[in-house]
Amino acid sequence: MSRDRVINEAEICNKAEAFEAYDDIPKNPHLGDTIGDVINRRYGRRDVLRGALAVSATTALFGATALTSAQQAQAATGSFAFSEIEGGIDQTHHVAEGYDADILLRWGEPIFAEAPDFDPMNQTAEAQLQQFGYNNDYVGFVPLNEAGDRGVLCVNHEYTNEEVMFPGLGRHDKVPFASTTRELAEIEMAAHGGSVVEIAKGSDGKWALVKDSAFNRRISPLNTQMTFSGPAAGHDRLKTSTDPAGLSVIGTINNCAGGITPWGTYLMAEENFHGYFWTDKLDAEGDPILDEQTQAASMKRYGVPGGWYAWGKHHERFNIDKEPNETNRFGWVVEVDPMDPNSTPVKHTALGRFRHEGAESIVNGDGRVVVYSGDDARFDYLYRFVSSGRISGDKAADMQLLSEGELSVARFNDDSTLDWLPLVFGQGPLTPENGFDSQADVVIDARLAADALGATPMDRPEDVQPAGDKVYVMLTNNSKRKPGDEDAANPRPENLFGHIIELTVPDGDHDTSTARWEILVKCGDPSVSEVGAQWGPATSEHGWFASPDNCAIDADGRLWVSTDQGRGWARTGKADGLYGVETDGELRGSSKLFFRVPVGAELCGPYFTPDQETLFLAVQHPATDGTRDFPGFERASTFEDPATRWPDFQDGVPPRPSVMVVTKQGGGKIAV
Ligand code: FEO
Ligand code: CA
Numbered sequence: 001m002s003r004d005r006v007i008n009e010a011e012i013c014n015k016a017e018a019f020e021a022y023d024d025i026p027k028n029p030h031l032g033d034t035i036g037d038v039i040n041r042r043y044g045r046r047d048v049l050r051g052a053l054a055v056s057a058t059t060a061l062f063g064a065t066a067l068t069s070a071q072q073a074q075a076a077t078g079s080f081a082f083s084e085i086e087g088g089i090d091q092t093h094h095v096a097e098g099y100d101a102d103i104l105l106r107w108g109e110p111i112f113a114e115a116p117d118f119d120p121m122n123q124t125a126e127a128q129l130q131q132f133g134y135n136n137d138y139v140g141f142v143p144l145n146e147a148g149d150r151g152v153l154c155v156n157h158e159y160t161n162e163e164v165m166f167p168g169l170g171r172h173d174k175v176p177f178a179s180t181t182r183e184l185a186e187i188e189m190a191a192h193g194g195s196v197v198e199i200a201k202g203s204d205g206k207w208a209l210v211k212d213s214a215f216n217r218r219i220s221p222l223n224t225q226m227t228f229s230g231p232a233a234g235h236d237r238l239k240t241s242t243d244p245a246g247l248s249v250i251g252t253i254n255n256c257a258g259g260i261t262p263w264g265t266y267l268m269a270e271e272n273f274h275g276y277f278w279t280d281k282l283d284a285e286g287d288p289i290l291d292e293q294t295q296a297a298s299m300k301r302y303g304v305p306g307g308w309y310a311w312g313k314h315h316e317r318f319n320i321d322k323e324p325n326e327t328n329r330f331g332w333v334v335e336v337d338p339m340d341p342n343s344t345p346v347k348h349t350a351l352g353r354f355r356h357e358g359a360e361s362i363v364n365g366d367g368r369v370v371v372y373s374g375d376d377a378r379f380d381y382l383y384r385f386v387s388s389g390r391i392s393g394d395k396a397a398d399m400q401l402l403s404e405g406e407l408s409v410a411r412f413n414d415d416s417t418l419d420w421l422p423l424v425f426g427q428g429p430l431t432p433e434n435g436f437d438s439q440a441d442v443v444i445d446a447r448l449a450a451d452a453l454g455a456t457p458m459d460r461p462e463d464v465q466p467a468g469d470k471v472y473v474m475l476t477n478n479s480k481r482k483p484g485d486e487d488a489a490n491p492r493p494e495n496l497f498g499h500i501i502e503l504t505v506p507d508g509d510h511d512t513s514t515a516r517w518e519i520l521v522k523c524g525d526p527s528v529s530e531v532g533a534q535w536g537p538a539t540s541e542h543g544w545f546a547s548p549d550n551c552a553i554d555a556d557g558r559l560w561v562s563t564d565q566g567r568g569w570a571r572t573g574k575a576d577g578l579y580g581v582e583t584d585g586e587l588r589g590s591s592k593l594f595f596r597v598p599v600g601a602e603l604c605g606p607y608f609t610p611d612q613e614t615l616f617l618a619v620q621h622p623a624t625d626g627t628r629d630f631p632g633f634e635r636a637s638t639f640e641d642p643a644t645r646w647p648d649f650q651d652g653v654p655p656r657p658s659v660m661v662v663t664k665q666g667g668g669k670i671a672v
Pocket of ligand 1: 158256257271357376462549
């Protein structure tokens, strides 16, 4: 669908909604099963639709404990010791009783000693480059001392919401074309990327920014030089007029989630990079004309050019008519050494090019490093990278580990097993006859390679978190499921609310070609049997959730999940939030609500300090998503008239995406 039609038909009001609506990139036509197809075939579509799975099927899926009654489940003691908050939505955040949730860093906050104060009416790119960026998403923490009361916080800034950032832009009719001037475009660019900042705990137990720390750094698509490693580095398809060697690139964009590596570096995943590329060649319907593009098939599969930002009008490298290869230089995982503010970040092409949601890693028993990553688009795939080398404890050597290894993609089988299919040039269909001339082609066109291998199209893989012999896969939703997946008894497509899959790797080995899989949570309101109840033990009144997105494992091995429903919150009546999700015992699959965000926001992070006494949360895009559905507001937010002015609540100060820090009153481990 063209960007113009997306905007008009979907009545999109902001970037978040635009990214969602544009998510129907043409995909591999043959396509294997969706995960829903597999589930339906395994358990019988009719049984699912009746809302009464056969006992044998339920037991097979969840084990006998799934048959525990709701009453028993409620009476049982879960592993999360906190009193659940109420679901709902209003203009501010809420945290469980007995906890403090404080603002640590706001968009525009100066992060250098000499940085100018935030002045939203007179913002400049130069000022923004010295201030905390917009739309904080991933948060990671690297301790700087044994006590753990000093550390470096690594934060991604995923994208910008111009309508509430800049005065006078009004409603979405100027989005995605808000970058109408070079000045505005460069402020947007400066607000993207990442921040690395030192924080320290004061004698009052509160964390605060260390503004004059030598660690502090802004990373942006405007001026941060990066290099490439791996099989595509130096390849012709990475060469541009400003980089004839194909070895260096300026910046990173749409950094969603990420990870902290076992050797203490910061991984930034590049997600919806397609949205930043521009063309002047549009047909009558507003669709890009790619006839003259030699890489048109690849561009189509990746949704390039998305045209959500008009940076290409002011910076030729974002215009595919001028620099078609620039698109191949985004969609990677970037590694940053947060201990060296002068270090050059590296884009690791061995991990493949797609819409990386995140990049969480684990050290395998044999010392190899394994990185899991979802490609967040409807019907796209789950990937795994295994390093060739083994971790050594020498940081400089370990920082080479992501440069060489094997990328593979998941095929979910009907019998609860999963196969990892290697994306290796020359193997199977990944040959010149099918358009792959080298391993560089395989990683640049990882989606096309995965199509050829018959990977399983998933319901939008978001965060993927390994922990011990488990891997938790957040599948947020998929509103484009084929009509056969819907039914009158279940008028909502079953994938509107997403689900969570748990993989178990054999003998704790993350480097084998197989794993077992099981659904941990089928999300949605459990009182609607087709949606929720039959998929797991009944959960509490406010504990169920929709659209799992980011997740974390705390020091006690417990799973925490944050949500991003987009406009879907109007369906659930609940703002996005953070849920503790049981993975073991009688309550396996049930959850409790710990924190919720203000209207229009989604919740990212989450990240626990190693002592589990501090939880970092990222409240992203307050006041933007679905505010037309907000009771008493019923319109799209603008700079002048936002649905909330969280967190400052001062006239004239726009809503500000912020990182929060949650601690227990009086100290101690969270939820223990
Ligand atoms: Fe940036 Fe898939 O969330
Ligand atoms: Ca996300």
